[in-house]
Amino acid sequence: xxxxxxxxxxxxxxxxxxxxxxxxxxxxxxxxxxxxxxxxxxxxxxxxxxxxxxxxxxxxxxxxxxxxxxxxxxxxxxxxxxxxxxxxxxxxxxxxxxxxxxxxxxxxxxxxxxxxxxxxxxxxxxxxxxxxxxxxxxxxxxxxxxxxxxxxxxxxxxxxxxxxxxxxxxxxxxxxxxxxxxxxxxxxxxxxxxx
Numbered sequence: 001x002x003x004x005x006x007x008x009x010x011x012x013x014x015x016x017x018x019x020x021x022x023x024x025x026x027x028x029x030x031x032x033x034x035x036x037x038x039x040x041x042x043x044x045x046x047x048x049x050x051x052x053x054x055x056x057x058x059x060x061x062x063x064x065x066x067x068x069x070x071x072x073x074x075x076x077x078x079x080x081x082x083x084x085x086x087x088x089x090x091x092x093x094x095x096x097x098x099x100x101x102x103x104x105x106x107x108x109x110x111x112x113x114x115x116x117x118x119x120x121x122x123x124x125x126x127x128x129x130x131x132x133x134x135x136x137x138x139x140x141x142x143x144x145x146x147x148x149x150x151x152x153x154x155x156x157x158x159x160x161x162x163x164x165x166x167x168x169x170x171x172x173x174x175x176x177x178x179x180x181x182x183x184x185x186x187x188x189x190x191x192x193x194x195x
Contacts, residue, residue: 033075086153098132
C-alpha cells in the first residue's frame, strides 16, 4: 500500500466510499450486510447490538473492567478510512486496530481516537486508510463514574476490493485515448462481468 519512500499513493488519500442505492454510504459493519462480532471481553453484554440500527439495544460493559474490547468481522475486506460511533454513554479514548485474518497475534494499529462527552454520532477519520477484514476496538478510558459503559452503533466506511478495482479501471481508462483498443476491451470485459 505504500510506495518506496513510505508516502501514501495519491489514489488512497481521498477514497470514494461505496454507496447504497439510496445514495447513503455503505456500512461494512452492518449485520444486515453480513458483519458480525467475533470476540469481546467476557463481561460485555449485547456486543452484537452495535452492528444493528436499533438505538434501544446496545453493548453494555461495566466501566470498572480493565480490558474492554470488541472484534468485528466486516462484511468484506475493506479499505477503511472512517469509523462512526453512535450514542455511547461515556466511552472516551479508543484504540482501533485491524487485520486481514482472524484469529491473529498481531493487530496493526489504525489509530487512537478520543470521543467527545456527547450522546450523538461521532465520525473518526483514520489518518491512513488500511485494508482490513477484522476491526478491533479497545476502550482505553471513559468519562464520569457510571457503573456501565454503553455503545449503541458502530459503522465502518471505505471501499471494497471490487469497487477499488472498478475505480482504478475507470481512472486508468479515462487517461487513455478514446479510440484505444485497451479501453474498448476493458469496457467489454467489464460489461461481461456485470452480466
